[in-house]
Amino acid sequence: MDAFLKRKCDANAGSSKKIKRENCPHGSKCYRRNPHHFKEFEHPHLTELLQMDKVEIPDDLPLEKSVYLEQLEVLGPLLRDKPVVKAGGSSTQIDAKPALVKAGGSSTRIEAKPGTMLAKLQNAAPYNLFFTTIPKSPETLKHANTITFTDLLCPSLGVLKCSLQINFMIDIMWLMEQYQARDLGKKPLTILYGDEFPKMKEYIDKFLPNVTHHYVKMKDPFGCHHSKIGIYVYEDNSLRVVVSTANLYYEDWNHYNQGLWLSPSCRQLPEDSSEKDGESPTGFKSCLLNYLKHYNLPIVKSWIDYVKKADFSEVKVFLVTSVPGKHYPRAPGSHVHHVGELLTRHCSLPAKTGPDSEGPLSWGIIAQASSIGSLGKSPAEWLRSTLLRSLAGHKQTQLVSNSSATLNVIFPSVDNVMNGYFGPESGGCLPYSKQTNEKQRWFQTYLHQWKADGLCRSRAMPHIKTYCRVSPCLTKLAWFLLTSANISKSAWGSNIQKDQGVYVRSCEAGVMFLPKFFDEEYFEIAKTLNGENKKVFPFMYDLPLTEYKSGDYPWCN
Structure with missing residues (x-):
């Protein structure tokens, strides 16, 4: 025995x-x-x-x-x-x-050893929001919440047992170099990806017996396997989840501005626990399980089991996902429905009590992305009737089409890119079609320059995607969303149909920060990171926004 x-x-x-x-x-x-x-x-x-x-x-x-x-x-x-x-x-x-x-x-x-990733994570609490380092901008290397990919493999976070990488583009040779830098090159690794590097499968099969892989082919030709999630399981069967905007290749982690959220340690539950045990106040665990189950792949089963047995009770953010198919309200699967419902349940804005008071409409919405889809012939066709309907939600109002809320969009101009560290190549992460832009020139009235002088990031182009609602004084956030989803119908969901359904073509994943779940009324923001004040929410770009000049044109590939 x-x-x-x-x-x-x-x-x-x-x-x-x-x-x-x-x-x-x-x-x-x-x-x-x-x-x-x-x-x-x-x-x-x-x-x-x-x-x-x-x-x-x-x-x-x-x-x-x-x-x-x-x-x-x-x-x-x-x-x-x-x-x-x-x-x-x-x-x-x-x-x-x-x-x-x-x-x-x-x-x-517990104070972690200075310089370790655990120390950085403790310093970044409670938001656990990080940006990538930009070697061309040495100042970014000094910021408290900037990291490299190998930081995610730091032994201070735990002794790695195995890991799962869900992403769009994966350069397997670069990725393995990162693992090998931490002496983790032989640890079991599972990868799900949506874009194949040349001879990637042959390389894995010949040289990497520890790597299990699956190419996720989208049924819809306009869909994209765009989610960027990492799950890291440690020897004690605890795990951490990373939700990111970065592909897994060199340029994404060195040339472009990226964002990522790292979970606290999710410890293993007792053996007799059920799948519903260890849920977070935000339902993060069930959302992650639903997302993993949608793949319906044998190689994902063990990862579903790890998540089932983990305690997510300390997670304070919401997981927001999109998966291909038609989706309805109060069901997972589309950013459009999930974000709108979260905001109508949990977002509080100051009520308008008089002619001079702020009121909800004085809080502006900012959408910042690295790609723009085909939005239609006018703002009312999708941008305001569907996307803004979702982003403008709050507890004091119902979701309404063509909201009167102010919407501003940040997308790099031609000048932004040409002044980048790599000239025209700086725009490699901005796949906005010139043909599409010519069909929606009305969209330019919403556009603003990419400017992040406060964090020395203006000359590195943004592959990060963020959505938020900002106070009139530009010092507070009502909410913040970090996601892989660009401004497109494929990512968020199509026009809302008569039965309230929306059609999604792509896989996307993001995390929603709502002040209520951090015991705050609003998030305080600053133009520079302040490591000593943990109540300051990390914010990358500069406020107030800089409008496009009359001669500006969005960067198009």
Whole structure:
């Protein structure tokens, strides 16, 4: 009989019988945080720490102190009498919440080693929103919430067991170089992608036995597998989710402005937990499961199982997705319906109490994207009747077509691109068709320049896609959406039909930030990042916006 099962039987035979466990073979080098591991093996060095009058991690232990503190949080409640940590003359039980140890009656956050990704993540809390570094702009390398792809593989986040990359374009050679830089080149990797690099399959099959892959072919010729999601599972079966705007190749991570959200650690739930356990207040877990299930692929099954068994209770953002097909209100599958419904349920704007008061319409909506689709012959055909209907929602109003809300769009002009770090090549991430633009010249009245001088990012073109609603004083946000979805019917959903259905052609994914779920009335924004004030929401471009001049023309490829 398996030793662990035998011990469980012995434990069930009589509570008075003392269970003898073997010492963990890794000794003080053990990095595990899995409760089942602590049930199976003794860890004398941790037990000794729990018996101390005041917990102090010795400097001579081989791992980072944060590892031992997290292990103590797991081990403490598992011991029969739930030992306490004594500090300052009083006894306080260890709290099992991640990254927190209570001592002396107050909560102390574990401080990660400076320079690690865990330290950056703690500094970026509670929003966990990051931008990519731009090597051509050295100032961006100094900002607190700028990262590289290899930062996502930093061991401070956990010992990687396997990972899933869902994306549009993947340069497998570049991607494997990033994993190899962290000595993770042989770890199991699953990739789902929508655009094939030359001889990509042949390369994987010949040289990468650890990589499982699937090309997601869209049924609709105008559809695109455009979502950008990463799931990273660690040795203790906890996981983190990344929702990004970046493809997985060199230029996207070095030449263009990108955004990404990184989840907190989602720990493994107890074995007897159900799929509905560990849900976040925003329903993030069920939305992610619905999205993964839509693929209906055998290689995704294990990832669905990982997500089912993970605790997402600390996630504060909403996952918004689009998947091909016809979708209706109150059902997942389209940005148009989901964003509009979230805003009508959770977005609060100041009421108009008099002729001089702000009122909801004084808060302007900004859409910023890297590509524009075919929008029709007039603003009323889709832009205002469908997209703005969704973006203009709030608790004090019903969703209405052709809202009177102000809509401004940020899209780089020809001058923006020509002044970029790489001249015309800077516009490689901006696939707006000149033919389409000529058919909708009315759209130019909505356009504004790309300008991000505050963060030294003006000369790097934006592949990031963001949507938000800004106060008249330009200092607050009512909400913020980071997504892969550009301004197009394929991504958001077509015109709303008589039965309220919309047709989606593409796969998209984003995260919606709503102040209510961060215990705030509005998000405070600033032109520069302030690492010391964690209540300042990271915002990339400059306000007020800069309108197109009379001779300006949007960059078209």
